[in-house]
Amino acid sequence: MPAATLDAFLNSYLGQPDELRSAVVATVRQLTQAATKIRNTINQGVLGTAFAGTRGANADGDIQKDLDIFADDIFLDAMRHAPVALYASEELEQPVLLDSKAPLAIAIDPLDGSSNIDTNVSIGTIFSLLPATGAPDGNPAASFLQAGVNQLGAGFFIYGPQLALVLSLGSGTHVFVLSTRLGTFVQAYESRIIPQRTQEFAINAANYRHWDEAVRLYIDDCLEGIEGPREKDFNMRWIASLVADCYRILMRGGVFLYPGDKRKGYRQGRLRLVYEANPIAYLIEQAAGAATDTITRILEIEPESLHQRVPVVFGSAREVARITRYHTEPSAIGERAPLFSRRGLFRA
Numbered sequence: 001m002p003a004a005t006l007d008a009f010l011n012s013y014l015g016q017p018d019e020l021r022s023a024v025v026a027t028v029r030q031l032t033q034a035a036t037k038i039r040n041t042i043n044q045g046v047l048g049t050a051f052a053g054t055r056g057a058n059a060d061g062d063i064q065k066d067l068d069i070f071a072d073d074i075f076l077d078a079m080r081h082a083p084v085a086l087y088a089s090e091e092l093e094q095p096v097l098l099d100s101k102a103p104l105a106i107a108i109d110p111l112d113g114s115s116n117i118d119t120n121v122s123i124g125t126i127f128s129l130l131p132a133t134g135a136p137d138g139n140p141a142a143s144f145l146q147a148g149v150n151q152l153g154a155g156f157f158i159y160g161p162q163l164a165l166v167l168s169l170g171s172g173t174h175v176f177v178l179s180t181r182l183g184t185f186v187q188a189y190e191s192r193i194i195p196q197r198t199q200e201f202a203i204n205a206a207n208y209r210h211w212d213e214a215v216r217l218y219i220d221d222c223l224e225g226i227e228g229p230r231e232k233d234f235n236m237r238w239i240a241s242l243v244a245d246c247y248r249i250l251m252r253g254g255v256f257l258y259p260g261d262k263r264k265g266y267r268q269g270r271l272r273l274v275y276e277a278n279p280i281a282y283l284i285e286q287a288a289g290a291a292t293d294t295i296t297r298i299l300e301i302e303p304e305s306l307h308q309r310v311p312v313v314f315g316s317a318r319e320v321a322r323i324t325r326y327h328t329e330p331s332a333i334g335e336r337a338p339l340f341s342r343r344g345l346f347r348a
């Protein structure tokens with residue numbers, strides 16, 4: 001029986017409360033209030049004017065929009081009222097120390113998909129909850145340099161036609177939608193299960209000429225459809241909002257790729273490990289999907305720095321495994337369709 005509301009879900013997660021669980025619940029509650037504030041601001045209809053303006057560049061050189069900064073301020077402020085020791089954000093070069101005695105560290109992408117703000121396409125907020133480890137060497141980023149398997153929970157809000165929260169606290173991936181009538185988040189699905197197989201991929205195909213051969217070959221084979229080695233037609237989607245692409249995959253399966261490519265600064269792709277790839281990988285695995293950097297499981301990568309980028313492939317588990325084979329099976333590279341039927345390597 002699905003819990004009817006987010007509150008009921010959080011209460012059942014608490015069970016016999018311990019310090020970490022209580023802290024996770026208190027933090028999720030603060031996050032939902034902050035996200036609701038952002039949603040209300042967006043709904044005032046200022047898109048394309050105040051919020052689509054640009055400010056400068058963030059620590060990673062990305063253009064910051066006013067809404068990026070506004071969202072960062074709102075979430076940082078909310079975390080001052082949560083049991084959070086450290087707040088790390090895409091928009092801030094260094095983590096902020098909030099309360100050294102608190103048990104949690106939060107890494108956040110306050111506004112994901114910001115290139116979509118002025119086009120009125122869904123955007124979101126992604127967060128990762130980690131145990132604060134202290135900083136014996138004085139490095140405030142230390143808590144964030146843990147592998148994603150250590151996450152206590154992860155989620156994202158999506159500011160779309162509905163304000164939804166996709167959340168995992170380590171046991172399934174749950175979807176809640178804000179009911180403005182009830183004034184609370186209501187559980188929309190008990191737990192998502194991503195189908196193992198798919199005929200839908202998401203990639204920014206404009207980068208085709210920059211990709212490594214393994215990625216090109218994989219996409220070529222999908223595009224050949226029923227006449228090619230896959231012997232089935234594929235569909236393509238690319239929203240350019242990670243949260244929206246991920247939400248779709250949680251609803252109906254599919255595979256998402258943002259690989260590294262040959263463009264300057266893109267050797268490790270575009271997405272950030274600590275506050276984009278890790279929380280998304282956690283949600284996807286908790287929904288029976290898989291997430292890799294094309295070869296290695298994302299959640300096992302030890303981050304070396306807070307803002308590091310990582311190639312990302314996630315979604316339907318069998319398709320993710322197939323993409324790994326394009327990268328690890330050298331005989332696959334460079335051979336074209338007629339040979340596939342003889343070798344049979346990539347048959348489902």
Ligand SMILES: O=P(O)(O)OC[C@H]1O[C@](O)(COP(=O)(O)O)[C@@H](O)[C@@H]1O
Pocket residue numbers: 062090109111112113114115204240241242243270271
């Ligand atoms: O514009 P591109 O290269 O297709 O990249 C789109 C990707 O970049 C992102 O917008 C990066 O996130 P930010 O908007 O938080 O920088 C993802 O949401 C999206 O998947």
Ligand SMILES: [Mg+2]
Pocket residue numbers: 109111112113242276
């Ligand atoms: Mg982002």
Ligand SMILES: [Mg+2]
Pocket residue numbers: 068090109110111112113114
């Ligand atoms: Mg962002």
